Amino acid sequence: MDNLDRGILDLLRKNARAGYGDIGSVVGLSASAVKRRVDKLVADKVIRGFTIQVDPSIDGMSTEAYVELFCRGTVAPDELLRILSGVPEVVDAGTVTGSADAIVHIRARDIPGLEAALEKVRLAPNVDHTRSAIVLTRLIHRGAE
Known part of the structure; x- marks a missing residue:
């Protein structure tokens, strides 16, 4: 390149x-x-696809939160992927350094929808607890790269 x-x-x-x-x-x-x-x-798979981005507020998914995920013991990234893939409201996630095991970005229609998505994550057997921060105002969004 x-x-x-x-x-x-x-x-x-x-x-x-x-x-x-x-x-x-x-x-x-x-x-x-x-x-x-x-x-x-x-x-060469440098470009993985062409897509559109829909404004989440127009699409009805305007409630979002960033969630720190804390697991019991050591959990492999593949296991976290399996857990989080089953929650459609999870739009992005990654393992991280620090005290949390992962950071998860969740989008939902409203607070009850966000709470239901969080409950799905918390019910996974390896999840100990979560810590959430609800987004009030999105300041910068550059999209996926």
């Missing part, structure tokens, strides 16, 4: 619907050269 590929990726992050000609005019390549590079980035 070179600087031209990075430039193409930056432009696609801003607008995944940008035309190859438009991208090429910015990075200094022809539309066909941009297409070949994008195809290669897809084939």
Whole structure:
């Protein structure tokens, strides 16, 4: 991957619907050269997919929280993945350093929906407890990268 590929990726992050000609005019390549590079980035799994992002408040999922997850004993990341994959309200999660085992981002329609999602997480046999922070105002969101 070179600087031209990075430039193409930056432009696609801003607008995944940008035309190859438009991208090429910015990075200094022809539309066909941009297409070949994008195809290669897809084939090499640098680009994992093209998608849309829907405003969660329009979609009815405007209540969100970041949750620290604390487990009993040592729990493998695969086990945490299994637990959290069963909760559709979990939109992002990762293992972390520090006293918590994982940080989980949950989106729900309302506070009762958030509470129900948290209860699903807490019922997993390896989960000891959680600590939640409800988002009041989203300040920056750059999307998935």
